Amino acid sequence: MAAESASTVVAGADEPEALLGRARQVAASVTDPELPALTLAELGILRDVTVQDGHVHVTITPTYLGCPALPEISQDLHRRLREAGFGAVTVHVALTPPWTSDAITAEGRRKLAAAGIAPPRPAVRGPVSLGMPGRRGPVACPRCGSADTAVLAAFGATLCTALHRCRACGEPFEYVKDN
């Protein structure tokens, strides 16, 4: 793979703006390993892309502090940018400002719903009320649209999802936690 990318090294004649545009386009199109329906940009974890002398610097932020997918995401960024002809890539992790589920873009929310995953409600700010997350109002079923749904498990298969069930159509579905 390294040899292939070396043969397509970015031409020196490219304008810096064009290089930057291409690097941004590639980085923004990398998908999240745990929510593969979304790109990093749609998930809201891609913070910055810069190019200095052909060296691409990408800054991402974790969804949760213990996110185990960061190494995977970093490797995907390296691979995709190298395939696109960039020889040197550095991935930075920034913690501020922190990610919240509100950072998922409108397009990201549409794609989540299309993939059968309920997008998050607006995150609650300020003092948090006690009780199950479901008390913040119903989560609409991404399959049939019914609001008659219930929390099956407050924690799901990844740090950023919970498991819900629709009483109308009977289907369980994942919900991206709002926080």
Place this chain on the structure above:
Amino acid sequence: MTDEWATENERATAGEASMAEGDAWAADGDAWLTDGAASARWAYGTGFRDPFVDINLAVAPATDPEQLAARCLMLGDDALVYSHRLQQWITRLPELEEEMAVANIALDLLGQARLLLTRAGHLLGTDEDRLAFFRSEHEFRNVRLVERADADFAELVGRLLVFSTWRLELLRRLRESSDPGLAAIAERGATELAYHREYAADWVVRLGDGTELSHQRMQAGLTAFWPYVDELFQPDPVLADLPGALADPAGVRAEVDAVLDSVLATATLQRPDVTPAAGVGGRTGRDGVHTEDLGYLLAEMQSVARAHPEGVW
């Protein structure tokens, strides 16, 4: 730590990088631990830079870096030790949903612990792994509350309620810390803890206000660890040397008590009337004086890293 371990191991087994990097792999049964790819050794080395590199890490004027590091260790050790205790529940919980919940909570706390130990490492000239795996029992600065093994699920959710309520209040204050590293961790960590607290509170209410048996066991679960609750609010005598860096734990007691009282009342439970556990000459967890449980926990948690001190995976 556990997750990176599995991931790296699977990746190595799958081929590519590790196989290409050295034949020692095939010749030596331990080679996947020792094949010398230093960049793959620590989690922050797997292709991206330390998350603090881009934060202004200058220590605020008038702040003693060693004292600040000690506070990062306290908060980091609380999360690390408690995360390990929660991980020990995996495969032993009553329902798959609770397995997922406890594993997720343990992973959140492990993430917080890693960042806090990394920040302490910056200040002390070391790193998260050396701090986690090569310190001895008396060098750990966690509160004693997190050391016990839970006897049952009631004790698990009761202690989780107290721990997450207390830590949430500490991190809320830390969001305003003069230390940029602590502030960054606290900002995201607080939202994680609020979710843990909701989970724990829900179970405490469900069990406390459930059947006669579940009520009895929930009350007994609270009583078992309650002697260690007082220690959470011990004033920190050196905070005067760290202006704005950290909240004094003594100052969060009112907020924590209000939340606990509200949950316990809803759950029809009584706040246990127990004598706080004594220290040794007044010294407790924050001074490196621990219960017997911590030694066993560390022996398990540190055994692989100490058996392969230069191990790479």
